Amino acid sequence: MTLQEALPLILPLLALQLILIGISLWDLTRPDRRVKGGNKWVWGLVIVFGELIGPLVYLFVGREES
Amino acid sequence: MTGLGPLLGKELREQWRTKRLLVVLIVFAAFGIASPLLAKYTPELIRALASDELANAVPPPTTADAVDQFLKNVGQTGVLAAILLAMGSVALDKERGIAALFLTKPASRGAYLLAKLLAIAATLLAGTLAATAVGYGYTGWLFETLPVGGYAAMGLLLFLQLLVYAALTFLGSTLARSSLVAAAFGIAGLALVAFIGALPAVGSYTPGGLSEAGRALALGQQPERLIGPVATNLATVIAIFVVAWWAFRRQEL
Numbered sequence: 674m675t676l677q678e679a680l681p682l683i684l685p686l687l688a689l690q691l692i693l694i695g696i697s698l699w700d701l702t703r704p705d706r707r708v709k710g711g712n713k714w715v716w717g718l719v720i721v722f723g724e725l726i727g728p729l730v731y732l733f734v735g736r737e738e739s
Numbered sequence: 740m741t742g743l744g745p746l747l748g749k750e751l752r753e754q755w756r757t758k759r760l761l762v763v764l765i766v767f768a769a770f771g772i773a774s775p776l777l778a779k780y781t782p783e784l785i786r787a788l789a790s791d792e793l794a795n796a797v798p799p800p801t802t803a804d805a806v807d808q809f810l811k812n813v814g815q816t817g818v819l820a821a822i823l824l825a826m827g828s829v830a831l832d833k834e835r836g837i838a839a840l841f842l843t844k845p846a847s848r849g850a851y852l853l854a855k856l857l858a859i860a861a862t863l864l865a866g867t868l869a870a871t872a873v874g875y876g877y878t879g880w881l882f883e884t885l886p887v888g889g890y891a892a893m894g895l896l897l898f899l900q901l902l903v904y905a906a907l908t909f910l911g912s913t914l915a916r917s918s919l920v921a922a923a924f925g926i927a928g929l930a931l932v933a934f935i936g937a938l939p940a941v942g943s944y945t946p947g948g949l950s951e952a953g954r955a956l957a958l959g960q961q962p963e964r965l966i967g968p969v970a971t972n973l974a975t976v977i978a979i980f981v982v983a984w985w986a987f988r989r990q991e992l
Contacts (some may be wrong), residue, residue, distance in 0.1 A: 682877075682881075683776070685873075686769055691969050692765060725816070726767050729762055
């Protein structure tokens with residue numbers, strides 16, 4: 674299978690991953706957002722490098738709810 | 740169950756407002772897409788990278804591999820989501836003193852707990868259905884079209900499986916004042932269920948047994964056991980809720 678043949682299959686997956694990272698980073702960078710441990714950079718790394726699970730963990734555990 | 744309707748509405752809005760529902764939908768859908776893809780192309784990748792001898796030993800992918808990957812990936816992510824969804828549901832409210840505030844309104848403690856569990860169940864159901872729908876489409880695209888009823892039934896059995904783990908964590912969240920303790924309770928429950936699942940006589944009645952039945956249904960086969968495992972797991976969820984309710988009624992908030 675060539676890359677051109679594989680792209681239509683993989684693109685929706687990449688799009689979902691990017692949407693998930695985008696939602697999480699948008700939430701993280703809100704000025705009023707407080708996070709567990711207080712360090713937003715660490716959570717940023719979790720979101721970006723945690724594949725699908727990173728944003729899930731951030732949005733469920735990382736936020737201090739107001 | 741006084742006040743169940745408004746409390747459930749509030750919990751469902753909360754799932755949406757905190758983006759939990761959206762994130763669960765996206766993550767489950769992503770694993771629904773990834774599973775048939777992995778089943779199809781992992782052998783091809785191994786063949787391309789491995790020596791000729793090893794490459795010849797890799798069997799060609801089958802539809803059953805796609806279903807197995809789906810059950811494994813969505814099941815594992817689902818368990819994580821179930822624990823994350825349920826761990827703070829009651830414990831965080833108690834920690835912040837919000838639970839006592841809610842219960843000063845005309846709402847019973849049973850309704851408060853049931854609304855929380857139903858909202859968790861609704862989020863897990865939405866995620867499982869999203870994964871099932873895209874998993875079905877991709878499996879049909881990459882392998883062969885499976886019976887839609889059987890595949891949908893597999894999705895529902897997977898949901899019931901996840902609901903058991905969510906209920907166990909929910910019980911921990913009701914008993915404890917910390918969401919971390921609740922998560923530990925859920926993980927201990929997971930280990931206990933895995934241990935019981937390894938016992939020959941009762942294994943098929945545990946949540947893991949539902950996967951076996953779901954696999955058979957998705958592939959258009961007759962499962963060895965279906966009604967017994969479904970009834971046992973449903974009864975387990977109800978029993979866990981009753982224990983949580985009984986304990987919550989006696990708690991000082």
